[in-house]
Every structure is written in structure tokens, then in C-alpha cells.
Amino acid sequence: MKKTVFVFSSLIVALLVLFKFSKYSYVSGDVSLEIVIAVIAIVFFIIGVYINKRTLQKEKLSSISIDYKKIEQLGISKREYEVLVQISDGLSNKEIADKLFVSESTIKTHVSSLLVKLDAKRRTQAIQKAKALQIIAI
Amino acid sequence: MKKTVFVFSSLIVALLVLFKFSKYSYVSGDVSLEIVIAVIAIVFFIIGVYINKRTLQKEKLSSISIDYKKIEQLGISKREYEVLVQISDGLSNKEIADKLFVSESTIKTHVSSLLVKLDAKRRTQAIQKAKALQIIAI
DNA sequence: TTGGGAGTCATACTAAAGTACCAAAACCAT
């Protein structure tokens, strides 16, 4: 948000500078009005393209924003969600257990309740559903 | 491509019109030069933003194109690929077997060779890797 | 025409995954 304010402030300043310059140029007869206007048009066109590119690229990087409300709606707890993420990363129950410093049976408990909450029969289906619901990164 | 040419032609025409208008306005004294330039800047800025948005949105819609070359490189056969897609859809071996009208042991054979080719230990890891390699839809 | 890849299937395993049920800490809000 701060960035946006900064960018737009810069734009306004640039506009003022350009307009001062154009007036001076026109009056002094160094540069024709057409060229000044053309330059302004092109510059602002490029700025527009650039700004938008950055914004959309950022969107694309995070791919899809995670729907935290849906996670809550489904009653998925914090720990369960952590397990879900690890599942979608292709880890086994044992590997998840080691990573989260708990026993494998704990992970099994979490997985079972996740399957119920996501209405899935298998962990692979849970991955598919979770991605469709946009509660995990795609 | 045709669209791009059309858009840019339109832009040039718009530029010419604006510049004629600005010259007239300035000479006739109806509108101040500052405002004309500001309008031009804003208009072209908006055009820049808009054009880029359309382009990137299209990219985003097609999400990610499947890398068929990579599938070939990995030596994944047609049937194996079909199985891979069903796995990523969350189906069990039995369900895939029924869907493709073959026995479960056939699917197991395919899955095993898929795991080797994708260098995965589990089907969930195969899903993750296949998506990372962009050989299945995300 | 023949060797090799692709696809099919079976048997017999082992290893994970998942279910059911229970239970005890730990945490958190009223």
C-alpha cells in the first residue's frame, strides 16, 4: 500500500515536471508540441504497462490466495492444516511425524479427521479437494 | 497478433487526434495546456494498464501448459500418463482400474513404473513432482 | 521375421495408509 502511494506521488511529480518542460519547450520553440505530447503519451503508456505487470506478477507468484475462511468453515484445526500441507507435499505419515516432532499415530489421527472434514476417502483425494477449495497452494 | 496491430494502430490514431485537439485548444485558449497534457498522460496510463491486464489474464487462464516434451523425456508411456492423471485426481488403484477397464494389478504395474520414472516413493509424491514438472494440470 | 517395447495380468509378498476406540495432557476462554 505504501508502495502504491509512493508510485502515484512520483507520477504526479513527473507529470508536473513534464508539463513545465513542455511549456518551456513550446514557448522557446526548441521542440514541437507534437513531439512533447507524443513523448508524454508513450512514457505514461509504458508506466501503465509496467505497473500492471508488477501487480499481476505478484498475484501470479502467490498463484492463488489461500481461503482461510474455508479452512475455518471446515473446522480444520491449525495442526491438522499443517499436516495437510505436508501431505500435499508428498510426505508419508512417518516423514510428517519426524518433521513435526510427534509420533506417527498422532499424524494418523490428524489425517483421519482431515479425511472426514474434507469428505475424502484417501489422502490423494484430500489433496485434490483441498486444492479445489483453494485452501492449499496449487 | 492481429489484435495487437489493431490496438497500436488505434493508439496512433488517438494520439494524432489528441494532438490536433490540443493544438487547437491551446491556440484558441479554451483549455489550458496543462490540462490537455494531464488528460493525455492519464488516458495513456490507463490504456497501458488495461492492455497489460488483458494479456496477463489470458496467460493466467490457460494456467500452465503441459510439457509434453518432458513426458517423453521421462519415458512415460501413454497408458502410464493416463494413470498418472487419475492418480492426481485422487482415485484409488481399484477405481482407476474400473475406469480404464483393466485389472487392478495392471494399474499397480503402471503405478510402480511411474514412481520409478518420476523418482517418487509414493503416489502423493508423484503428484507433487508431476505438477512441479508441469506434466499434469495444476 | 524377429526382437523389443507396451500393455496386460497373476501371485505372493511387505509396507504404508486408514479406521475405531480410547485416554491423557495441554490449552484457552468464560
Next chain:
DNA sequence: ATGGTTTTGGTACTTTAGTATGACTCCCAA
């Protein structure tokens, strides 16, 4: 402080998943 949820863990069991091996058919290119 107390009740409800979360997190943790265990046992015992069933179901899938995955491995290894061998075998048969089909098709296609050398």
C-alpha cells in the same frame, strides 16, 4: 477454576499401496 477443544499417543485391526517376478499378447520398426 472448570469445561470444551486441541493435541497427543497407544493398540489392534482392515484396507490400500507398492515391490518383485514371471508370463502372455500385440504391434511396430529394423
